Amino acid sequence: MTSHLRIARGLLLAVALAAAGVARAQAPTGADSSIAPVADRHGYTLGDSGVTLGGYANAEAADYLGEDAAASLRNLSLLLSWENGRRWSFFSELEVENLLTTNADAFGPDYDTELVLERLHVDYAWSDAVQLRVGKFLTPIGRWNVIHAAPLTWTTSRPLITESTFPTNATGAMLHGVLPVGGRALEWALYASPGEELAPEDDSDPFKEAYGLRLDYDLGHGLQLGASLVEFEQKHEDGEHRTLYAVDFLWQRDGWEFSGEWAYRVRVRGDSSADERGAYLQAVAPIVQKLYGVARYESFNPAGTGEGLNLYIGGLAWRFQPGWVAKLEYRFATDNGVGEPEGWLGSLAVLF
Numbered sequence: 001m002t003s004h005l006r007i008a009r010g011l012l013l014a015v016a017l018a019a020a021g022v023a024r025a026q027a028p029t030g031a032d033s034s035i036a037p038v039a040d041r042h043g044y045t046l047g048d049s050g051v052t053l054g055g056y057a058n059a060e061a062a063d064y065l066g067e068d069a070a071a072s073l074r075n076l077s078l079l080l081s082w083e084n085g086r087r088w089s090f091f092s093e094l095e096v097e098n099l100l101t102t103n104a105d106a107f108g109p110d111y112d113t114e115l116v117l118e119r120l121h122v123d124y125a126w127s128d129a130v131q132l133r134v135g136k137f138l139t140p141i142g143r144w145n146v147i148h149a150a151p152l153t154w155t156t157s158r159p160l161i162t163e164s165t166f167p168t169n170a171t172g173a174m175l176h177g178v179l180p181v182g183g184r185a186l187e188w189a190l191y192a193s194p195g196e197e198l199a200p201e202d203d204s205d206p207f208k209e210a211y212g213l214r215l216d217y218d219l220g221h222g223l224q225l226g227a228s229l230v231e232f233e234q235k236h237e238d239g240e241h242r243t244l245y246a247v248d249f250l251w252q253r254d255g256w257e258f259s260g261e262w263a264y265r266v267r268v269r270g271d272s273s274a275d276e277r278g279a280y281l282q283a284v285a286p287i288v289q290k291l292y293g294v295a296r297y298e299s300f301n302p303a304g305t306g307e308g309l310n311l312y313i314g315g316l317a318w319r320f321q322p323g324w325v326a327k328l329e330y331r332f333a334t335d336n337g338v339g340e341p342e343g344w345l346g347s348l349a350v351l352f
Helices: 003-026
Strands: 051-064 070-083 088-103 114-125 131-138 169-181 184-193 207-220 223-234 241-253 256-269 272-288 291-301 309-321 324-334 343-351
Touching: 169 207
Parallel strands: none
Antiparallel strands: 051 070, 051 343, 070 088, 088 114, 114 131, 131 169, 169 184, 184 207, 207 223, 223 241, 241 256, 256 272, 272 291, 291 309, 309 324, 324 343
């Protein structure tokens, strides 16, 4: 373990113990923190067993410039949760990716299916303010990563800064909860991923070791501000220590929404250093009934390439039934040094 990771682990442990002491003294017992993704609260309850089954499916179609048009059944996820009405709960997400893919130049479908364990964790709640999660969970960095299920997002594509700048899953333990600060709610999460990831996705580069902190403060009037910090090493980058700094915000009112994230990653190997940085700003505006206009701007500079891009996305999202959303977007870029595809992208997603 590097000295940076030892320091990070010590600081995070100290903050966790202090928060736990405050929480036990001040916070009431109750439901789980809103750190949990919205998708966890959907599904079908099986009698009084405490077991809930749910999931989501997502089909996509793309017509990128210079490429054949293609369509795919991109995701099919099964969500299983259990709670005993008191302190213990369980959650898992098992996803089948790329069930079926076809393009305009192919004679038949292409099968490149992969079974992915997204989440598998057990939770114990001492109170709203202090809860323990053990297992595999979504890395609590920013907003998009923890609520990324297709029926819950406004665009088919995911912001570039949330794709590969950090591993999207962590296996280990997390303390989290909600603390009353200044009459408002402060969501906090401290997590450690000290070893191998449970059932890593093919071709991924999971955490080898990581220690992180996430804070999200409700300022009122529909505005939330967040910050994330993580010190980590990845499995396929042996000996390379990384630090990620990130801030984010969300504002919602009367169907309008503005959100954004900024992240900066420092990589150090020997005496050299490189960085990866990026940001996005996204706006959502109600048009008529359940139809919304969506616009997003992204800036992204991947590490080691010396190239970057500015990406512009405009589109529509039609939430025509509860849990259903149809999306259509057009993407174009300037200074596209990373070869990001441009053109039309659409999807149909359902949460059940």
